[in-house]
Amino acid sequence: MQQPTALQRIIQVYFNDPAKTLAVKSGTQVLRQGGYNDRLYWVKSGKLSGYMHDETGEQSARIFRAEPGMFFGVHSFFSRTLVASTTVIAEEDSELAWIDSTTGAVDVAQYGPLSEQFMPVMVHELAKRQVLAGQQAIAKEKALQKLYAAEQMTTLGQLAAGIAHELNNAIGVLSSKTDGMQGTVRQYLARHQPELSPFLASGLDQGQAATSSQVRQRARALQQQYALAREPARQLARAVPDGEVPVAWLTDLDESLAAWELGRDLHDMRLAAQHASSIVRSVKQLGGGDQARQPGVDINDTLHKSLSLLQSNLRRVSVVLRPAALPPLTASSTELVQVWVNIIKNACDAMAETRAPQLEIITRCSRRRVTVLISNNGPMIDEAIRHKVFHPNFTTKKGGLSFGLGLGLSIVQRIVHSYGGSIALKSEPDMTQFRIHLPIA
Structure with missing residues (x-):
């Protein structure tokens, strides 16, 4: 018969007493920061969160989450301060098992004193909280990046x-x-x-x-x-x-x-x-105009506006616009102009070294959607870059008037997706093409 691990043995020996089992309702405060605590809790079911408050008690932040199989109260129990370092609140109905300061060690001769037996608990808890802290740090960094991008725009x-x-x-x-x-x-x-x-x-x-x-x-x-x-x-x-x-x-x-x-x-x-x-x-529209979506927006008209905005970029580019008759959409003209401007500007940058740069814009319509194809004859984009072009803060630009923020195509994708549409990039040795689908209804 396979021997239980040290952690499994601790659960079986110390956390199976029905008299030391506690059911708590969602919203219950199990521990209060600075309050008395002489218990070590093991979560049998449910979910709880640990919060740390500032000196005034007005600001707080969640610093850990306790899910089934995890422990809390570790610091106050093992350090013998008997003072909770965090406030722990049940996020949903939960069941807890516990031991307290009166609990004696079992099988001391074989397994050592209580602190030695519970070393796997401390290591296990530290590892889980480290993973959670890493996840929170990544989420925070992503949120900050979005905030910086929004501030820049x-x-x-x-x-x-x-x-x-x-x-x-x-x-x-x-x-x-x-x-x-x-x-x-x-x-x-x-x-x-x-x-x-x-x-x-x-x-x-x-x-x-x-x-x-x-x-x-x-x-x-x-x-x-x-x-x-x-x-x-x-x-x-x-x-x-x-x-x-x-x-x-x-x-x-x-x-x-x-x-x-x-x-x-x-x-x-x-x-x-x-x-x-x-x-x-x-x-002025792009700078702060009305972003509200209204009926009657002509896709071809927004493309013409975009080309007007980029006249200086298109001076040496041969532009071919092949518009089809399109139904009006409920949309924000400003958002669509922003989409086309970003894609066309990127095409102009890509064709900077092309001897005879050409840009072709085609619009099509089916029963359910409008399609816009924007193609250029710049150099092929390799596969590794194609997978990253829509990622925030990814850029191949080194500076200049465009600032190289790496925001353009991620914003384009976000706008297109907000309409329930799709955007795809295809690149070959003689042509790079963006294909945008926007639903009519």
Whole structure:
């Protein structure tokens, strides 16, 4: 027959007396910190927690949990102080067995005095409490990391909102003054040089529609057709990008082009002010806008807002957006913009060394969900990193404007999951793709 372990023997010998068994209801205070205690308790069933209070008694913290098979009252019993070092409260109905200071040692000749026999109890209890302390330390560290991340995002959001507010004032002045200048210039030409008004109006209304390559091709044709110098031909190609050039343009080409260029510049100033105002509104949303989810949110519209926010990052990137007709969702536009901005910004960072960077965004719809695919042709992400990209505080960035906080994709995942959606990453040598599913209902 197998001999019981030292711990099993102690339980059998010292904690099997029905007269020394205690049933306690949930919420019962078994020990009080600083109170008298001459008992060593063994938990037969149930669950209890030990709390330590500060000097005022106003603050307390749980320092151990006593579950079946565990002991408490160890310090006051074995140190013979007879003063409880913690307050122990039953979290649920529990059954306890106990011995007290009058309990004598059994089989002293074979097993030694009580303190020697109970050494396994002390070691066992110390080991269990060490494990619990480690678990609590890990949980505390995780909570602190979440708190730090939230504080970082709050600080950045407040900074963004403050900067956006200041920029909005300047953009408002620029926008109103530009509109005023347009009206003033129109009136001036109408009174003093009415023959130039059509050219000004062309620049104001249409701006420059031709690309640089189209201008070069058109300018070469105009040079030959009208015997123009290179620079006037290029200016005329910008103003009249296709078709026959009306005779009115050629009557006084320099004056016509000057009026058109003035109109074009005012046109561009107005568009720039509108674009800047749109970006500022988006930044203010991210900085502290209303996060409430409302019906009628257009996924494609949130993608357009994200691309507007990242214009500076996308200057050298070829962007292809293939939107499908999507049903409106009940969502927070701010949260979705934050999702797309983080993913697209990461793609731009990944393509920093790519010779011809390309970004493709595709939206799709089925009966139950909307799918957004965001792909880039940056380098492949190896498998070890793919498993970590959604972990908080994981980052491959070394600094710079992005700060390398390692928060972006963990926040993205949290937002997507809060909608009941999913996000997955696939990476191959020629393509890395994020696939986001959002339920329609």
